[in-house]
Amino acid sequence: MAQPSIELVDVNKWFGTFHVLKDINLSVNAGEKVVICGPSGSGKSTVVRCINRLEEHQKGVIRLEGRELTNDAASIASIQGEVGMVFQQFNLFPHLSVLENLVLGPMKARGLSREVAEKRARHYLERVRIPDQAEKKPAQLSGGQQQRVAIARSLCMEPKVLLFDEPTSALDPEMISEVLDVMVELAQEGMTMVVVTHEMGFARKVADKMVFMDEGEIVEQAAPEAFFGNPQTERCRKFLSQILQH
């Protein structure tokens, strides 16, 4: 069997004395799409933030493509950039134009020439369907456009894995679908994705695996049909009924 793209084995994390992640075991194969859901404070964001080392775990092992994440600066640097991340708050660089946001990583971290980096940037701007906004500043774009720029910025690093931390939670309702459409396309093209979201329509459409978390634990892990059709635990059933009735 091929080695998983991401593997978490008995991962534990504490914020001070607060036990945020309890024995997390999760494996994501190349090309697989995993959707993590759960009530707020359940630790789902912390899981993805541990995968790209924005947070440090204290116990257990996280492997990316078979390499273990350590505190070694070189290993952190090599991981960040290979694992793309899309944030809830977009986190675009407000002082730079859209194009500069996109070429910064490829030029500075990857050492590409401006010409190559810009060509790549324009390619991905087209992919997220905003080819004509390259010269604007992020604040001149709508929320949905900003999030699509953020996705393009991640794609410009040509990551092996793309993590999404509630990518549509900060958006006005009418802008959610334009971001989800882009994400569905990415999923169909075979990108390995871990998505923290409450968008269950999106989850049904693309997820290979659903993960339900509560109080720092993975409570359920299942294929979407089983997950939605026949949740095994009371907690998961209750959560689903709450978010699906809208």
Add this chain to the structure above:
Amino acid sequence: MMKPLLLLASFLLLAGCGSSGTWGWYVINPTTASGWTNIKFLVSGMGQTILISVIAAAISIVLGLIVALPGQSSKRGWRFVNRVYVEFIRSIPLLPMLFWVFYGLPIVFKSMGLNIPIDPFWGAIITLAISDSAFTAEIYRSGIQSIARGQKEAAQTIGLSYGQTMRYVILPQAVRRILPPLANQFIYIVKMSAFASVIGMQELTRRANELVVTEYRPLEIYTLLIVEYLVLVLIISAGVRWLERKMGSDERV
């Protein structure tokens, strides 16, 4: 509010014109040859005041950043270095520090086998720069901290190193919030540069002191001295306000 002030001002001026002898504006009366010479002598210190202030401010801006960066580190040791420097330097009054640098530092150098003389010019600059750097470091700190954590995280996720994150992402944004208070800090340096007079630096205050000794007209001469600083600071303040407007207006575009 204005009325008593005007009354007071006109009283003081009239008193000077009279022969009662309390004021003697003649020492700096530009219409007389000796008064004009005195004024030129006093104002000629302006160049040195500006020069030591500008050089000290320039050093302080660089030094402050060097001090501020370890304060942002996730490593406790680095943050400790930053805190010790800031708390230590900030608590030393300028005048004792000036004496220590001017009279003490050459002895330290000599004991290390180095022959580095410290003249009033560099003694003043070193003291002003170091003393001010603790404050500029704090200005940098608040400026850097005001940039949301998400910016740093976003920079990390596109593979930027710490140095690249600072250079391309954090500092360009922080600079807009840092520049106005830094410019304000420059006003502080200009005023504190008056202390350089005590180690013989030929700047505004020294000139005034020397003229007082020969003319024995402290009231008039120090009044003019204050006006000189006032004009200097007002000009800088206008510059700061211009800078703030410029920075504020293009914040998001």
